[in-house]
Amino acid sequence: MTDMNHIQDCERIDELLEAFLDGELEVTEAMAVERHVAGCRQCGESLSLAQRIRDTLRSAGMPACPDELTPAIETLASRPRPSAGNWRHALAAGLAALAIGAAVAWQQPWRGNPDPSAAELAQARQELRVALGYIAEAGQLAGRDVGTVVTGAGMNSIRDGLRHGVNPRPGGSEDQDRSGTEGKS
Amino acid sequence: MSGDFQATVQAHKDRLYALAVHLTGDRSEAEDVVQESFMKLWQHRATLDGDATLPWLLSVARNASLDRLRRRRMVPVDGTQLEARESVEPQPDRRLSDEEFTRRLNRAVAELNEPYRSLVVMREMQGLDYQTIAEALALSLSQVKVYLHRTRRRLRHQLSEFAHD
Numbered sequence: 001m002t003d004m005n006h007i008q009d010c011e012r013i014d015e016l017l018e019a020f021l022d023g024e025l026e027v028t029e030a031m032a033v034e035r036h037v038a039g040c041r042q043c044g045e046s047l048s049l050a051q052r053i054r055d056t057l058r059s060a061g062m063p064a065c066p067d068e069l070t071p072a073i074e075t076l077a078s079r080p081r082p083s084a085g086n087w088r089h090a091l092a093a094g095l096a097a098l099a100i101g102a103a104v105a106w107q108q109p110w111r112g113n114p115d116p117s118a119a120e121l122a123q124a125r126q127e128l129r130v131a132l133g134y135i136a137e138a139g140q141l142a143g144r145d146v147g148t149v150v151t152g153a154g155m156n157s158i159r160d161g162l163r164h165g166v167n168p169r170p171g172g173s174e175d176q177d178r179s180g181t182e183g184k185s
Numbered sequence: 186m187s188g189d190f191q192a193t194v195q196a197h198k199d200r201l202y203a204l205a206v207h208l209t210g211d212r213s214e215a216e217d218v219v220q221e222s223f224m225k226l227w228q229h230r231a232t233l234d235g236d237a238t239l240p241w242l243l244s245v246a247r248n249a250s251l252d253r254l255r256r257r258r259m260v261p262v263d264g265t266q267l268e269a270r271e272s273v274e275p276q277p278d279r280r281l282s283d284e285e286f287t288r289r290l291n292r293a294v295a296e297l298n299e300p301y302r303s304l305v306v307m308r309e310m311q312g313l314d315y316q317t318i319a320e321a322l323a324l325s326l327s328q329v330k331v332y333l334h335r336t337r338r339r340l341r342h343q344l345s346e347f348a349h350d
Contacts, residue, residue, distance in 0.1 A: 017341075018334040045348040050341050056290055057309035063212070065202035065219060073194055073220055077227045133220055 009036060013043050017050050072129030095131070190230060194223055197239060200311055201246040207306045208250035210295065218253070222246045240320035243313075247303055247321065286347050293343045300324065301336040308333055 013036050019025050020033045037044045201222055205215035222245045226238070233241055294305050300322050307313045307321065308329075319329045 014338070018337045022334075024330070042348075046341065046345075049344065049348040050337065052286070052347070053290060053337065053340055053344065054309065056287055057294075057305065058312070060310050062199050062203035062311065063206050065198040066216060069198065069202075069216055069219055070194055073223045074191065076220070076224055077190060129216070129220060133224055 006040075010040060010043055013037070013040075014046060017043075017047055020047075021050055021054065069129065072133070075130050076133040095135070190227060193226065193238060197242055198223070200239075201242055203311065204243065204246055204303070204306055205250045207294075207310070208247065208302065209253055211253075214250070214253050218246050218249045221249050237320070240317050243307065243317070243321035244323070251299065282347075286344070289344060289347075290340065293340050297336065297339075301332060301339075304329065304333050305336055305340075309337075 013033055016025060016029065016033055020030060023030075025033065037047050198219055201219045202215050205218035206212055209215055209218065222242055225245050226233070226242060229241075294302060297305065303322060304318065307318045308315075313321075315326055315329050318324075319326050322329070324332070
């Protein structure tokens with residue numbers, strides 16, 4: 001076999017490697033790939049690399065959705081929906097929920113309690129989730145990105161504050177990440 | 186509230202969250218995407234049948250994630266600049282090599298254009314079947330397969346230096 005034939009074979013095999021790993025080749029084609037790979041170091045390494053990529057991605061897993069999201073979604077779904085044209089009602093409901101969440105999260109001076117507990121912060125986070133839902137819906141009804149216009153960066157600050165409040169230790173994470181693509185082997 | 190809706194939330198929230206995390210790169214944004222997606226499902230629940238629910242949710246979550254990216258005007262990391270600063274010496278330690286491989290693979294996936302990145306997340310990471318992916322991305326089955334093969338090949342070529350490990 002000439003070098004040119006071999007190179008052409010390698011190019012053809014390179015195009016077939018993915019389908020080969022997927023088991024989508026005809027039997028004769030699959031056997032041709034196997035024969036070539038067995039005798040070609042470069043293509044054998046390419047096949048191993050393709051498999052390694054596949055295995056790494058599959059072992060990445062899925063980061064777990066925070067548990068607090070479910071009750072917030074259920075709360076929003078169970079409440080009466082604002083009708084079209086009443087986006088101001090939705091916005092008012094959202095801002096009210098936002099105020100509740102922020103007050104619980106930051107300070108409760110009227111209770112003389114400057115440090116909200118984890119349970120209170122969790123409640124605040126849920127209220128914040130509900131607030132965000134109303135504000136987003138207000139935006140949809142109004143045909144504008146009301147969430148960004150009204151809250152802007154302030155919403156991210158509130159989120160960050162709540163997140164750090166629940167997990168005061170440096171490097172702590174309340175989201176149990178099952179992902180394997182964050183440097184874990 | 187409908188028990189079916191609750192069951193649907195439980196069944197699919199992790200998958201939607203994972204997709205949104207991978208597309209937006211931001212867990213807070215991903216939470217918003219999940220909530221928004223299920224609220225839209227609640228609004229449209231009467232018009233969807235069971236089999237169409239997951240592809241529909243994936244499509245909604247993907248669009249919401251991409252909308253957020255556009256609003257943030259995210260600029261992909263310039264991989265060439267990073268690579269020029271990094272050492273290209275082969276890692277003698279296998280564990281370091283695995284970590285470096287994973288890191289480089291993650292970056293390569295993050296730099297993919299759409300719909301290729303969504304394809305990798307849905308197929309390679311979440312193991313979704315071709316039909317569900319095709320419906321979620323509004324592609325034909327053959328397009329899904331061809332695009333996927335093309336994307337895997339591209340990733341393999343980008344990581345070719347690891348072929349000798």
